Amino acid sequence: xxxxxxxxxxxxxxxxxxxxxxxxxxxxxxxxxxxxxxxxxxxxxxxxxxxxxxxxxxxxxxxxxxxxxxxxxxxxxxxxxxxxxxxxxxxxxxxxxxxxxxxxxxxxxxxxxxxxxxxxxxxxxxxxxxxxxxxxxxxxxxxxxx
Amino acid sequence: xxxxxxxxxxxxxxxxxxxxxxxxxxxxxxxxxxxxxxxxxxxxxxxxxxxxxxxxxxxxxxxxxxxxxxxxxxxxxxxxxxxxxxxxxxxxxxxxxxxxxxxxxxxxxxxxxxxxxxxxxxxxxxxxxxxxxxxxxxxxxxxxxxxxxxxxxxxxxxxxxxxxxxxxxxxxxxxxxxxxxxxxxxxxxxxxxxxxxxxxxxxxxxxxxxxxxxxxxxxxxxxxxxxxxxxxxxxxxxxxxxxxxxxxxxxxxxxxxxxxxxxxxxxxxxxxxxxxxxxxxxxxxxxxxxxxxxxxxxxxxxxxxxxxxxxxxxxxxxxxxxxxxxxxxxxxxxxxxxxxxxxxxxxxxxxxxxxxxxxxxxxxxxxxxxxxxxxxxxxxxxxxxxxxxxxxxxxxxxxxxxxxxxxxxxxxxxxxxxxxxxxxxxxxxxxxxxxxxxxxxxxxxxxxxxxxxxxxxxxxxxxxxxxxxxxxxxxxxxxxxxxxxxxxxxxxxxxxxxxxxxxxxxxxxxxxxxxxxxxxxxxxxxxxxxxxxxxxxxxxxxxxxxxxxxxxxxxxxxxxxxxxxxxxxxxxxxxxxxxxxxxxxxxxxxxxxxxxxxxxxxxxxxxxxxxxxxxxxxxxxxxxxxxxxxxxxxxxxxxxxxxxxxxxxxxxxxxxxxxxxxxx
Numbered sequence: 001x002x003x004x005x006x007x008x009x010x011x012x013x014x015x016x017x018x019x020x021x022x023x024x025x026x027x028x029x030x031x032x033x034x035x036x037x038x039x040x041x042x043x044x045x046x047x048x049x050x051x052x053x054x055x056x057x058x059x060x061x062x063x064x065x066x067x068x069x070x071x072x073x074x075x076x077x078x079x080x081x082x083x084x085x086x087x088x089x090x091x092x093x094x095x096x097x098x099x100x101x102x103x104x105x106x107x108x109x110x111x112x113x114x115x116x117x118x119x120x121x122x123x124x125x126x127x128x129x130x131x132x133x134x135x136x137x138x139x140x141x142x143x144x145x146x
Numbered sequence: 147x148x149x150x151x152x153x154x155x156x157x158x159x160x161x162x163x164x165x166x167x168x169x170x171x172x173x174x175x176x177x178x179x180x181x182x183x184x185x186x187x188x189x190x191x192x193x194x195x196x197x198x199x200x201x202x203x204x205x206x207x208x209x210x211x212x213x214x215x216x217x218x219x220x221x222x223x224x225x226x227x228x229x230x231x232x233x234x235x236x237x238x239x240x241x242x243x244x245x246x247x248x249x250x251x252x253x254x255x256x257x258x259x260x261x262x263x264x265x266x267x268x269x270x271x272x273x274x275x276x277x278x279x280x281x282x283x284x285x286x287x288x289x290x291x292x293x294x295x296x297x298x299x300x301x302x303x304x305x306x307x308x309x310x311x312x313x314x315x316x317x318x319x320x321x322x323x324x325x326x327x328x329x330x331x332x333x334x335x336x337x338x339x340x341x342x343x344x345x346x347x348x349x350x351x352x353x354x355x356x357x358x359x360x361x362x363x364x365x366x367x368x369x370x371x372x373x374x375x376x377x378x379x380x381x382x383x384x385x386x387x388x389x390x391x392x393x394x395x396x397x398x399x400x401x402x403x404x405x406x407x408x409x410x411x412x413x414x415x416x417x418x419x420x421x422x423x424x425x426x427x428x429x430x431x432x433x434x435x436x437x438x439x440x441x442x443x444x445x446x447x448x449x450x451x452x453x454x455x456x457x458x459x460x461x462x463x464x465x466x467x468x469x470x471x472x473x474x475x476x477x478x479x480x481x482x483x484x485x486x487x488x489x490x491x492x493x494x495x496x497x498x499x500x501x502x503x504x505x506x507x508x509x510x511x512x513x514x515x516x517x518x519x520x521x522x523x524x525x526x527x528x529x530x531x532x533x534x535x536x537x538x539x540x541x542x543x544x545x546x547x548x549x550x551x552x553x554x555x556x557x558x559x560x561x562x563x564x565x566x567x568x569x570x571x572x573x574x575x576x577x578x579x580x581x582x583x584x585x586x587x588x589x590x591x592x593x594x595x596x597x598x599x600x601x602x603x604x605x606x607x608x609x610x611x612x613x614x615x616x617x618x619x620x621x622x623x624x625x626x627x628x629x630x631x632x633x634x635x636x637x638x639x640x641x642x643x644x645x646x647x648x649x650x651x652x653x654x655x656x657x658x659x660x661x662x663x664x665x666x667x668x669x670x671x672x673x674x675x676x677x678x679x680x681x682x683x684x685x686x687x688x689x690x691x692x693x694x695x696x697x698x699x700x701x702x703x704x705x706x707x708x709x710x711x712x713x714x715x716x717x718x719x720x721x722x723x724x725x726x727x728x729x730x731x732x733x734x735x736x737x738x739x740x741x742x743x744x745x746x747x748x749x750x751x752x753x754x755x756x757x758x759x760x761x762x763x764x765x766x767x768x769x770x771x772x773x774x775x776x777x778x779x780x781x782x783x784x785x786x787x788x789x790x791x792x793x794x795x796x797x798x799x800x801x802x803x804x805x806x807x808x809x810x
Contacts, residue, residue, distance in 0.1 A: 017387060019751070020673045020760050041536045047394050049538065052387065092538025094523070099531050103523050107516040107545060114508040122494070122501050 017052050019059065024066055033066045036075055040065070040082060041090045049092060151217050158208030159299035162249075165201035165256070166289040168194055172282035176275035180347075188275035192263035195278050198285060199253075199260035206253045209298055210240050219305040222246060222298045228311040228728055230699040238322035239312045244446065244462075245298035247325055251442075252288050254326075254333040258362070259285065262337060269358060276344035277337075284336050287469045295462050311699065311728035320380030328373030328400060332438040334366025335403055338410060339435035342428045343477050346484045351424040356417030359431065361787055363414060367407045368783035374400050375776035386734035386749050388667070388764050390772060393542040398521040399441030402514050406434040409510040412503050419565060420500055425485040426507070432477045437514070439470040449525060495567040502560020502568075506553070513549035520545065554608040554657055557650060558615020562622065576622055580614030595666065605661020612654030616647040641789040649782025656775030659768040668765040675758040679710070683765040685746060686710045690718070692750065692759060700724045702735075705750040705759070709739065721750040745769040 018037075024030040034051060040061070042053040050058040050065075061082065068078040082090055094100050172194035179187025209222075213236050218224045226243045227236055241247040259281040266274050292298070315321065341359040345351045377400070382390040391397065410430040416423045443449075447463020494500040520537045527533040558580070562573045588607035595602055623639055624632035668683050679688040690706040703723040709716045719737035726733070739746040744767040751760030 018671055020671050020754075023671060039538075039540045041538060047392070047536075047538070052385075052389065087534060089534045089536055092536050093540030093544070094535050094537055099527065099533070100535075103519060103537070103541075104545070106519055107512055107549075110515055111508070111512045111549075114512060118504045118508055122496055122504065 017054060018062065022059070022062055022066065024070065029066075029069050032075060033062070033069055036069075036079060037062055037065055039092050040079070041092050043086050043090060151212065151215065152219065154208045155212060155217070155220060155299055155301065158205040159297075161201045161205045161208075162289065162293055162299070165198050165205070166286065166293060168198045168201065169282045169285040169289055172198065173279050173286055176279040177347075180272045180275045180279070183272075185271070188271055191275045191278035191282075195256070195259040195263040195282065198282070199256040202249075202253050202256045202289075206240075206249055209246060209249060210237060213237060213240050216309065217305075218307070218309055219301055220298070221300045221302050224302060224306055224309045226312050227309040228699060229308055230728075231312060231317070232698055234319075235312060235317045235322065239316070241325050241329075242312050242316040242322075245292070245296045247329070248288070248292050248296045249298050250326065251329050251333060252285065252292055254329050255281075255285055255288060255336060258334055258337050262340070262362075266358075273344055273348060273355075276347055277340045280340040280343045281336060284340070284473065287472070291462075291465055291469065295465055311726065314700065314724070314726040314729050314731050314733050315384065317726075318380065318384060320376055320384065324373060324376040324380060326373075327369050327376060331366050331368075331370025331373050331407075332400075332403060332441060334362065334369055335407060335435045335438050337362035337366065338407075338431040339473075339477070342431035343480065345428060346477070346480045349484055349487045351417065351428065353418050353421050356414045356419075356421075356427070360411070360414045360418060363407060363410050363431075363434075364783050364787045367404070367411055368780045368787070370400065370404050370407060371776055371780045371783065374404060375773045375780075378776075379773050382769065383736055383738055384734070386736055387669075387762065388736075388745075388747050388766055388769070390769075393520070393539045395521050396441075396445050398517050399437075399444045402517050402521075403434055403437040403441060405510050405514040405517070406430055406437055409507045409514075410434050412506050412510075416500055416503050420494065422494065422500060423504070423507075425481075428485065429481060430507070430511075432474070432481060436470070436474040436477075437518075439466070439473060443467055443470055444521070494565070497563065497570060498568045499560065499563045499565045502556070502563050505556055505560060509549050509553045509556070513546055513553070516545045516549065517542070550657070551604070551608065554612050554654070557612055557653070558618070561615065561646070561650065562619050572622070576618040577615065580611060580618060583614065584608075584610040599665050601661050602665030605658045605665065608661070609654045609658025612657065613651050616650040616654070620647050642786045645782045645784070645786030645789070647782070648785055649779045652775045652778025652780075652782060654775070655771050655778060659771030659775060662768040663766055663772065666767045670763045672761060673754050673758040674761045678758075680763075682746070682763045683744075684711065685716070685765075687746075687748065687763050689759065689761060692753075697724065699728065700726045700733075703750065705748075705761070707737070707748050707750075707761070707763075709746055719746070719748050721748045723750055723752075740770055742770070743767060 018034070024033060037051040038049050040050050042048050042050045042055055042058040042061070044057050045053045045055050048055075048058070050061045065078055065082065068081055073081070079091075088094070094103060096104050172191055175187050176191035176194075179185070179190070209220075211217075212220050212223050213227055214233070216223065216227055216229050216236070218227075222243060222245050226239050226246075231239070235242075239246075241250040259278060262274075262277055262281060266277070269277070338359055341355065341362070345355055374397075377397070378390045381392070382388055410427065413423050413427040413430055417427050443463060443466040446466060447460060449463060520541055523537050524535055527535055558577060559573060562576065584607040587610055588603040591606045592598070592600075592603040620636065620639075620643070621632075623643060624636045627635075670680065670682055672680065674680070674689040676689055676691060679686050686709075688708045688710060690708055692703060692705045695702050695704055701724070704720050705722075706718055706720055708718045717739060719739060721737040722735040724733045724735055725731070734749060736747055736749045738748075744765060747764040747766050747769075749762040749764075751762065753759055
């Protein structure tokens with residue numbers, strides 16, 4: 001039993017995401033911190049935000065972010081601070097600067113093109129006018145009666 | 147290990163090499179036979195497909211046996227198993243690693259090939275020979291990949307006494323059965339691909355082709371749906387905070403073929419019923435399998451950083467990229483030369499079911515493109531623009547969701563239109579009531595919820611709209627007579643119609659549940675001492691005890707947490723923190739009370755320095771509806787698959803009756 005506990009204490013460093021001691025007393029500030037940290041990538045993890053990561057660095061960044069917010073940083077300032085340190089790699093939502101325009105606007109542009117092609121194809125295939133002209137009606141009448 | 151096991155391993159290895167040889171023959175001979183009109187050569191395809199399946203099946207069974215008896219003379223068993231592991235995870239450990247999962251992949255591939263031979267008796271001989279040959283060519287590539295780069299039968303000269311154990315995360319029922327379903331989906335799409343390439347070689351696509359390719363696509367789509375749902379459900383209960391989708395590259399790799407397969411499913415109906423959209427359908431069939439191959443590449447090459455990465459090996463990645471390039475490139479070149487030969491027969495007006503399905507295809511294809519560009523973008527910018535950046539959930543939430551919303555809005559409208567020439571009148575009458583209900587319930591949800599997020603109400607509106615559309619469609623199909631006549635007609639509706647309604651209802655349920663859960667979930671993180679009680683929504687939670695216990699191959703910290711409503715104790719939940727000493731890895735086992743309306747989800751964390759334990763409690767409304775909706779979608783596929791019209795060979799089995807019935 002003692003050995004079990006010893007083993008468990010050895011792995012006690014496997015902290016999970018946001019720990020109780022990190023949480024700010026001000027709920028509004030804490031909510032902002034949570035929202036921001038969900039959009040920031042943990043630099044040493046495989047593909048996790050600092051909000052969900054168990055890594056030590058993620059914890060440090062969560063605390064750092066909260067310190068900035070307590071010191072009165074706006075959301076943008078707090079994020080910019082981390083980007084300045086770790087590069088745009090930490091942004092899970094890439095900005096629209098430079099070539100990233102392609103990332104954001106390629107799909108909407110593709111939708112417009114696809115809708116255009118689809119519309120043109122459907123129009124081209126549309127059947128001839130459906131209503132019969134007066135003479136056609138008369139002809140039809142004649143055929144039906146005969 | 148005994149002499150027998152050694153023999154079995156070597157025989158299994160040899161069977162794999164034989165299967166490779168058979169696959170080469172099955173690729174070349176029937177193709178040449180079909181070209182020259184040589185019946186005997188074409189006939190070879192079918193027994194070859196069966197033999198190939200039996201050989202790979204034997205090989206897979208032998209590997210499974212090696213895991214069951216813990217034959218550590220196999221390197222793979224040594225790396226991924228342990229004698230103390232429960233039997234079920236010894237068996238599922240066969241595919242819990244790169245080599246074994248590739249063998250499962252090949253097994254399923256040959257299973258589909260053999261099934262096409264068994265159930266494809268109604269197909270024209272030439273087409274059948276070509277389909278089986280193309281299917282076998284995929285087999286050649288993957289058998290070569292397994293034999294030369296990922297051989298599961300490598301031996302250790304001195305068998306160790308015990309193994310290194312399977313990754314503890316994989317020792318879980320959800321994840322144990324997630325890969326087989328996923329592979330049945332991925333690899334099942336190879337059938338659609340083989341039919342498409344065979345049709346391109348043939349230069350002909352007709353209604354019958356649409357009818358033949360649909361059941362295979364449906365089956366693959368169904369398995370893919372279940373596979374993705376299982377993976378997401380696993381993440382929900384295993385990762386310890388109830389997330390169920392992370393937009394991780396590996397998840398995206400499974401979502402992309404799903405989106406394209408969904409589009410293919412719908413456009414194949416147009417080919418079957420109206421002989422239109424032929425070349426587009428062929429393209430979708432090629433792309434669906436192309437995305438499956440891309441998925442295999444993403445998962446196993448490690449070019450994209452993923453939480454799922456397992457057995458990452460750049461060299462294997464290069465080979466997979468070559469396989470992807472060969473099949474996708476080759477088929478697209480063939481497509482470029484032959485697609486113009488596909489003559490469209492059916493004409494349709496702007497307002498018609500066909501147009502609705504075109505819109506469905508556009509939205510699904512573009513949403514797949516969003517996932518594709520978001521997944522590959524970090525790679526593109528790093529290689530071409532020297533920018534290291536991330537594309538994560540916030541991007542996908544913003545860029546992908548609008549397409550799903552548009553799809554949900556359009557779904558009931560398009561699915562209710564008549565073929566060829568529809569009218570909005572009938573639809574407006576049927577849907578006005580549902581539109582009113584959707585808006586009213588959304589308004590109610592907005593009024594009742596705390597906070598003013600639009601996510602929940604929009605989810606309610608879309609869910610009611612989509613489900614209502616499916617019900618209204620059924621009601622219209624029931625005719626205008628009295629209730630008894632309506633019920634009788636409903637009972638006699640083709641199963642495909644029931645399948646359509648069920649799948650669409652499932653879609654509505656899932657959309658509602660995702661929005662509802664994300665909008666209304668509650669979280670509580672705190673330090674609790676034994677005996678503490680705190681409020682959680684309509685409940686309160688009490689930490690009763692924390693114990694250290696020993697499992698079969700792990701040690702665990704287990705908490706007893708009782709859930710109360712007022713002064714009445716409802717039940718006790720036992721969340722765990724486990725540690726697997728052999729793999730030196732901790733896992734979190736959340737305890738979840740699954741309810742119809744909500745899940746109560748509790749997690750035990752670390753002991754604190756000043757005493758007490760870190761605990762998390764969550765209130766997750768409508769959580770089970772997310773996967774319930776997925777199950778409904780898969781069930782819809784199953785209903786549709788069981789429709790007599792789709793059963794391949796049904797026509798040839800009952801030729802007398804088919805002749806007696808006049809053409810439609």
